[in-house]
Amino acid sequence: xxxxAWMMDVVxxxxxxxxxxxxxxxxxxxxxxxxxxxxxxxxxxPAGVLVGAFxxxxxxxxxxxxxxxxxxxxxxxxxxRLQRACQQLKxxxxxxxxxxxVDASPLPxxxxxxxxxxxxxxxxxxxxCEPYGSYVFLGAILTSYPIFYKAxxxxxxxxxxxxxxxxxxxxxxLKDGQVFFDGSRCLSHITQxxxxxxxxxxxxxxxxxxxxxxxxxxLACPENHKxxxxxxxxxTGQEKAAPYMSQLTPEMLEGLEEASFxxxxxxxxxxxxxxxxxxxxxxxxxxxxxxxxxx
Ligand code: SF4
Ligand code: SF4
Numbered sequence: 001x002x003x004x005a006w007m008m009d010v011v012x013x014x015x016x017x018x019x020x021x022x023x024x025x026x027x028x029x030x031x032x033x034x035x036x037x038x039x040x041x042x043x044x045x046p047a048g049v050l051v052g053a054f055x056x057x058x059x060x061x062x063x064x065x066x067x068x069x070x071x072x073x074x075x076x077x078x079x080x081r082l083q084r085a086c087q088q089l090k091x092x093x094x095x096x097x098x099x100x101x102v103d104a105s106p107l108p109x110x111x112x113x114x115x116x117x118x119x120x121x122x123x124x125x126x127x128x129c130e131p132y133g134s135y136v137f138l139g140a141i142l143t144s145y146p147i148f149y150k151a152x153x154x155x156x157x158x159x160x161x162x163x164x165x166x167x168x169x170x171x172x173x174l175k176d177g178q179v180f181f182d183g184s185r186c187l188s189h190i191t192q193x194x195x196x197x198x199x200x201x202x203x204x205x206x207x208x209x210x211x212x213x214x215x216x217x218x219l220a221c222p223e224n225h226k227x228x229x230x231x232x233x234x235x236t237g238q239e240k241a242a243p244y245m246s247q248l249t250p251e252m253l254e255g256l257e258e259a260s261f262x263x264x265x266x267x268x269x270x271x272x273x274x275x276x277x278x279x280x281x282x283x284x285x286x287x288x289x290x291x292x293x294x295x
Pocket of ligand 1: 124166167168169170171172185186187188214215216217218
């Protein structure tokens with residue numbers, strides 16, 4: 001009989017800086033019926049969740065691509081790691097199902113991380129996980145193995161509001177001492193949207209230091225000022241398949257069609273929305289040179 005502590009160690013062995021565990025029932029109230037049905041389709045009789053935080057920070061260097069997108073696409077990097085963990089878990093506990101889930105999954109990974117106690121909730125909406133700050137990707141394993149761990153109280157950041165002050169678009173706002181997040185105004189979202197940006201959004205993108213994503217609230221956060229460098233070489237861009245890349249230029253996209261773009265950049269997180277989105281962002285920022293002030 002393997003313990004849940006052993007299972008968490010397996011997830012740490014594949015690279016998670018922290019791993020938590022929760023009963024699936026602890027997450028049910030946060031999931032729609034549809035999400036619960038999707039989870040059950042992936043893993044019949046879901047009974048437990050393991051959630052890991054995989055660090056990606058590789059220092060602050062000049063660039064116009066968000067820090068999270070400078071190495072291997074986390075969907076690939078974290079999925080591979082979790083699949084290795086699932087394989088090991090299945091070998092040792094063959095009577096149960098173990099399924100990995102990264103980002104586009106029915107599991108509320110952020111809530112799972114917070115309720116399992118592996119990090120605290122920042123006012124910027126991200127999970128802060130020491131010693132890596134909020135520079136972590138979350139990934140989960142859904143299992144039929146019964147885990148009885150209850151939800152822990154959610155810990156919160158110090159509430160300095162630096163993130164709110166740093167937000168250039170009003171996505172983070174303060175009202176009656178409470179921080180609100182409006183995802184539709186977030187520049188990270190707007191650099192990825194396929195719809196035509198509004199005039200206001202175009203003006204904001206034009207002033208934005210990035211062509212893909214936005215780190216301004218995270219850069220302003222004291223929890224990140226001493227963030228440790230991640231040892232995960234795929235996610236930090238230390239591997240040949242996806243070497244560290246902080247800066248995209250229009251010249252790098254010149255002459256590419258969607259297929260050749262995907263061939264060249266398909267293992268990068270900034271590629272998933274396609275070539276035209278990046279070209280559109282460059283077109284908006286056309287008259288402006290990228291900032292060289294250390295983002
Ligand atoms: S990512 Fe940028 S736009 Fe979005 S909330 Fe943070 S600072 Fe605001
Ligand atoms: S900047 Fe301050 S308020 Fe915002 S997440 Fe960090 S610690 Fe919390």
